[in-house]
Amino acid sequence: MSAVLIDGKRIAEEIRDELVQKVILLKQKGVIPGLAVILVGDNPASISYVTAKEKACAEIGMKSFETRMAENTSEETLLERIAECNRDPNVHGILVQLPLPRHIDEHRVIEAIDPNKDVDGFTPVNLGRMLLEQPCFIPCTPFGIIELLKRSGVPTNGARAVVVGRSNIVGKPLANLFLRKSVNATVTVCHTGTRDLGSHVREADIVVACAGAPGLVSVDMIKPGACIIDVGVNRVPDSTKKKGYRLCGDVDFEGASQIAGWITPVPGGVGPMTITMLLSNTIDAAARISNIAL
Numbered sequence: 001m002s003a004v005l006i007d008g009k010r011i012a013e014e015i016r017d018e019l020v021q022k023v024i025l026l027k028q029k030g031v032i033p034g035l036a037v038i039l040v041g042d043n044p045a046s047i048s049y050v051t052a053k054e055k056a057c058a059e060i061g062m063k064s065f066e067t068r069m070a071e072n073t074s075e076e077t078l079l080e081r082i083a084e085c086n087r088d089p090n091v092h093g094i095l096v097q098l099p100l101p102r103h104i105d106e107h108r109v110i111e112a113i114d115p116n117k118d119v120d121g122f123t124p125v126n127l128g129r130m131l132l133e134q135p136c137f138i139p140c141t142p143f144g145i146i147e148l149l150k151r152s153g154v155p156t157n158g159a160r161a162v163v164v165g166r167s168n169i170v171g172k173p174l175a176n177l178f179l180r181k182s183v184n185a186t187v188t189v190c191h192t193g194t195r196d197l198g199s200h201v202r203e204a205d206i207v208v209a210c211a212g213a214p215g216l217v218s219v220d221m222i223k224p225g226a227c228i229i230d231v232g233v234n235r236v237p238d239s240t241k242k243k244g245y246r247l248c249g250d251v252d253f254e255g256a257s258q259i260a261g262w263i264t265p266v267p268g269g270v271g272p273m274t275i276t277m278l279l280s281n282t283i284d285a286a287a288r289i290s291n292i293a294l
């Protein structure tokens with residue numbers, strides 16, 4: 001392996017150490033940052049994400065308030081729960097775990113979250129503010145990716161960045177962050193309508209694969225020395241594992257790590273950063289709501 005391994009777990013721990021100090025400061029002023037976590041249904045991946053987020057809150061001295069709702073919960077009941085969280089002074093951040101069951105309108109639910117408590121940064125208000133570079137909550141995965149690049153010393157100024165995926169929660173906001181003057185990359189966004197994906201990826205100094213398609217970015221697409229950020233979390237069948245599957249990203253890790261300059265592993269790359277930025281956003285929300293400067 002010639003690439004530098006970007007250890008998301010270690011960088012996330014470094015940031016969490018900084019966050020603990022902020023939690024202590026808030027507690028001294030009588031505020032305990034609180035995150036409401038709402039899960040509808042029993043999707044196993046969602047349960048494990050929610051559990052990890054609650055554990056992370058407890059580890060740095062924050063509170064989490066869990067609401068588990070049955071798969072057949074009505075949209076109105078979910079909206080009522082969100083309204084309660086909007087009113088609750090102990091709740092500073094609200095997270096509705098996605099995806100929601102099909103009978104629930106995801107957009108309506110997200111828009112019901114008070115933008116001041118929207119620590120996932122998914123409401124139209126926060127996404128609009130992000131675009132305008134006004135104070136806002138930046139969606140956690142893109143926020144975490146920019147932090148990973150900064151803290152790993154990956155040059156972004158003038159770099160060519162290719163983002164593979166255009167979802168509202170990862171690809172689109174990330175492409176926008178790459179455009180900021182403070183990052184200053186030139187961005188291409190690829191998707192299923194892109195002709196000849198490889199021709200774009202081969203030009204990239206920074207590749208972010210966020211498609212949810214195992215092996216999509218193959219070694220022949222990678223420019224020697226490029227930085228590869230693999231966001232994909234895919235379960236692929238593996239009879240040698242107790243659970244019957246293993247996790248992999250969207251990139252051919254074995255091949256890519258031979259020629260890339262930097263690479264993130266899956267798991268242990270982007271995932272821990274996403275949770276950490278959620279904690280960071282919730283702490284910021286608690287400080288803003290309580291009028292405390294951190």
Ligand code: NAP
Pocket residue numbers: 141164165166167168169170171190191192193194197210211212213216231232233234270271272274275
């Ligand atoms: P999503 O909503 O399904 O979006 C996937 C995007 O990738 C879409 O824009 C889609 O294009 C594009 N795409 C899919 N297959 C493609 C292909 N073969 N060629 C080119 N583009 C392709 O997914 P998401 O929510 O953004 O998540 C993406 C992946 O990241 C998933 O594996 C998810 O589990 C993972 N994820 C990880 C974290 C983390 O913290 N580690 C956080 C969030 C998501 P179209 O728009 O044309 O359909």
